[in-house]
Amino acid sequence: DAKTTQPTSMDCAEGRAANLPCNHSTISGNEYVYWYRQIHSQGPQYIIHGLKNNETNEMASLIITEDRKSSTLILPHATLRDTAVYYCIVSSGNTGKLIFGQGTTLQVKP
Amino acid sequence: DAGVTQSPTHLIKTRGQQVTLRCSPISGHKSVSWYQQVLGQGPQFIFQYYEKEERGRGNFPDRFSARQFPNYSSELNVNALLLGDSALYLCASSLGTSGGQETQYFGPGTRLLVL
Numbered sequence: 001d002a003k004t005t006q007p008t009s010m011d012c013a014e015g016r017a018a019n020l021p022c023n024h025s026t027i028s029g030n031e032y033v034y035w036y037r038q039i040h041s042q043g044p045q046y047i048i049h050g051l052k053n054n055e056t057n058e059m060a061s062l063i064i065t066e067d068r069k070s071s072t073l074i075l076p077h078a079t080l081r082d083t084a085v086y087y088c089i090v091s092s093g094n095t096g097k098l099i100f101g102q103g104t105t106l107q108v109k110p
Numbered sequence: 111d112a113g114v115t116q117s118p119t120h121l122i123k124t125r126g127q128q129v130t131l132r133c134s135p136i137s138g139h140k141s142v143s144w145y146q147q148v149l150g151q152g153p154q155f156i157f158q159y160y161e162k163e164e165r166g167r168g169n170f171p172d173r174f175s176a177r178q179f180p181n182y183s184s185e186l187n188v189n190a191l192l193l194g195d196s197a198l199y200l201c202a203s204s205l206g207t208s209g210g211q212e213t214q215y216f217g218p219g220t221r222l223l224v225l
Contacts, residue, residue, distance in 0.1 A: 034213070043114075043200050043216035044153065087152060097143075097166050098202075098214060100152030 004088045009105040012082075018075040020104050022088030025069040031092045033064060035073045037084040038103070044087065047073065078108045112137065114203050114217030122223045123191050131186045131220045133201030141165070141206025142184040143214060144176055147198040159184055160206045188222075196224045 145153035
């Protein structure tokens with residue numbers, strides 16, 4: 001499975017959009033991009049995933065570049081409850097194995 | 111609808127002991143995966159089970175074992191506990207039908223402390 005690179009930490013003002021980047025330059029054609037988040041000491045929460053098209057759900061939007069080498073998770077109106085560690089994961093799913101990196105710690109500030 | 115449930119929520123053991131952690135998947139999900147998360151790091155994959163068969167295994171010693179039952183619930187066993195086994199143990203379930211791309215949903219975890 002391909003590796004991902006994320007910034008260690010980011011800040012965002014409450015009510016503003018949070019844009020979290022992820023680099024996955026070695027992604028293969030059958031690998032999806034998944035985003036999870038983990039609020040302190042809880043289990044990771046699934047946010048969204050995509051293959052090559054942009055995706056949107058009630059939580060977030062996922063923008064994947066045309067060459068699929070990077071993506072951005074967008075939380076349109078961040079709240080204090082969005083403060084968490086956000087993980088970008090690339091997975092083909094064939095082995096059921098998700099490889100978590102260090103993730104991005106997003107701090108939403110009032 | 112109930113999500114993934116895990117028991118117990120917290121556990122304290124001493125070195126050399128054995129521990130069993132339990133997981134019940136989301137109703138209708140047939141695949142269960144186990145992860146270990148030590149403090150300050152991301153979760154690490156231990157096992158995946160589907161239809162009672164091991165489908166994948168991470169880089170963990172043989173002290174770690176798991177099984178899946180006919181009702182798709184699962185147990186993770188760790189023998190001869192070491193201090194380094196102290197971690198949050200996470201269970202995730204997925205449909206398990208496609209054999210490929212599936213979303214995994216995580217439970218709240220069991221926090222194990224080895225003294």
